[in-house]
Amino acid sequence: MYRVEGKIISEIASYFAPPIKQLLLGLDEHYFNRLEEIRLRCQQPLLLKSGDRDITITSSGRPAEDLNSGYVVTREDIQRSLASISDNSLYAFEEEIKRGFITIPGGHRVGLAGQAVINGGQIKTIKNFSSLCFRIARQVPDCALPLIPYIAPRGVPVSSLLISPPRCGKTTLLRDLARILSTGRPNLPARNVAVIDERSELAGCYLGIPQLDVGTRTDVLDACPKAEGMMMAIRSLSPQVVITDEIGRAEDVTAIRECLNAGVAVIASVHARNVKELENRPLMQDLMKLKAFQSGITLSRRIHPGNIEEIVRWQA
Amino acid sequence: MLWLKTLGIVMVMTGFGSWGLNQARRIRQRVEQLKNLRLALNFLQKEITYIHTPLPQALKRTEQFSVYPVSVLFQEVACSLGERQGNTAREAWRKGMHKLSSHSELSRADLELLATLGYQIGMSDASEQERVLLMVQEELKILEEEALKACESGQKLWSYTGFVLGAVVVLLLI
Numbered sequence: 001m002y003r004v005e006g007k008i009i010s011e012i013a014s015y016f017a018p019p020i021k022q023l024l025l026g027l028d029e030h031y032f033n034r035l036e037e038i039r040l041r042c043q044q045p046l047l048l049k050s051g052d053r054d055i056t057i058t059s060s061g062r063p064a065e066d067l068n069s070g071y072v073v074t075r076e077d078i079q080r081s082l083a084s085i086s087d088n089s090l091y092a093f094e095e096e097i098k099r100g101f102i103t104i105p106g107g108h109r110v111g112l113a114g115q116a117v118i119n120g121g122q123i124k125t126i127k128n129f130s131s132l133c134f135r136i137a138r139q140v141p142d143c144a145l146p147l148i149p150y151i152a153p154r155g156v157p158v159s160s161l162l163i164s165p166p167r168c169g170k171t172t173l174l175r176d177l178a179r180i181l182s183t184g185r186p187n188l189p190a191r192n193v194a195v196i197d198e199r200s201e202l203a204g205c206y207l208g209i210p211q212l213d214v215g216t217r218t219d220v221l222d223a224c225p226k227a228e229g230m231m232m233a234i235r236s237l238s239p240q241v242v243i244t245d246e247i248g249r250a251e252d253v254t255a256i257r258e259c260l261n262a263g264v265a266v267i268a269s270v271h272a273r274n275v276k277e278l279e280n281r282p283l284m285q286d287l288m289k290l291k292a293f294q295s296g297i298t299l300s301r302r303i304h305p306g307n308i309e310e311i312v313r314w315q316a
Numbered sequence: 317m318l319w320l321k322t323l324g325i326v327m328v329m330t331g332f333g334s335w336g337l338n339q340a341r342r343i344r345q346r347v348e349q350l351k352n353l354r355l356a357l358n359f360l361q362k363e364i365t366y367i368h369t370p371l372p373q374a375l376k377r378t379e380q381f382s383v384y385p386v387s388v389l390f391q392e393v394a395c396s397l398g399e400r401q402g403n404t405a406r407e408a409w410r411k412g413m414h415k416l417s418s419h420s421e422l423s424r425a426d427l428e429l430l431a432t433l434g435y436q437i438g439m440s441d442a443s444e445q446e447r448v449l450l451m452v453q454e455e456l457k458i459l460e461e462e463a464l465k466a467c468e469s470g471q472k473l474w475s476y477t478g479f480v481l482g483a484v485v486v487l488l489l490i
Contacts, residue, residue, distance in 0.1 A: 018401070087371060091441050092368045
């Protein structure tokens, strides 16, 4: 399912501390083909997550499955990497640090962990950083094509839910859906799409500009809370489709209702193992009462990420 | 032989006099440089805390705002960070300080104060950056006032000392 994207490593390598950068650049390109995460944890081996496989790199630059033989990440490596990611300007990333991640050019996200500083019950910042998680943003063009007959039957998008546990490819599919729906295809007229990207994952915006292809008629509300973003979009961007990731709060239900009343199709993802588990949730029961979604697509990574397990049609 | 003696006296007097005048100039310049440094840090503080400009750009703009030799510090630090070779702001600041010390008349105490900024610059939130930059500016103000007092008395002293020493040497040689 994944394409070979050798340039990804050259894109992100400069954000690592020099010793780790050297190790990564010395690794054969095929190790990066399915790379999902690179994890730096203080006093722990460097870890590369590729599919369901974890590998490390030894100090001499050899890839190894025995994590104990791997290069041990130091606090200095974390500090140097953080300095590169933030351009030595943590003050310019206060909001991002509060949210726990920084997006770098290319749309890749760096998750942060360390000691939280609390002020008035709210996270003010994070200090004494102890681990960094580089999550590789990938585009898989046309990966959402198999979903189009269910999401846009007869060429008209209907409100749909992508249901799956984490790491099953929901975000990649949503991104490609945005691209396909806003660009159009034969028998699928192009639509105005609004992407509400609360966690900067769908479009991978860097300084507000999408780094990943989300289509020609797509507006992105980056780092915007979902409910507010949906309301803002229908007020000012006249979308025909709203796409958002991981709905789950009560205010999301209200915003989805507003979208439906405005005649806008909502395509969203939600965490659950299957439809049955989802239907037992109070939030989903509210959405069912509203008849908000017409199709539900359950995904897994049984064969590959984004594997379609089940398609449910709810009555409109 | 008289012309040789006269030439010797002139050379000794000129040499010692220039040395004294140079010392007086250095004292005067230190005051000026401390003031320029404080103003530059104030500019940098605004770039960081109000505009949240990333550090390399903020330093570049501070370099353009400041005057020589203070600009040397910001130029060197911005250049070092711009190389993107995994340098931290602390290392870049140290490099800049090294260059500044060879171009300026700042004393060891001035440079030690400035070096403390290297431990903090860039790597905390905006309110913490503001606090640190304000603290260094206040300390610089104190150093500047002390330098000004030293300049008022020392400038004349050094100007005359050179020529007096020259005269003493001439008398001893004669």
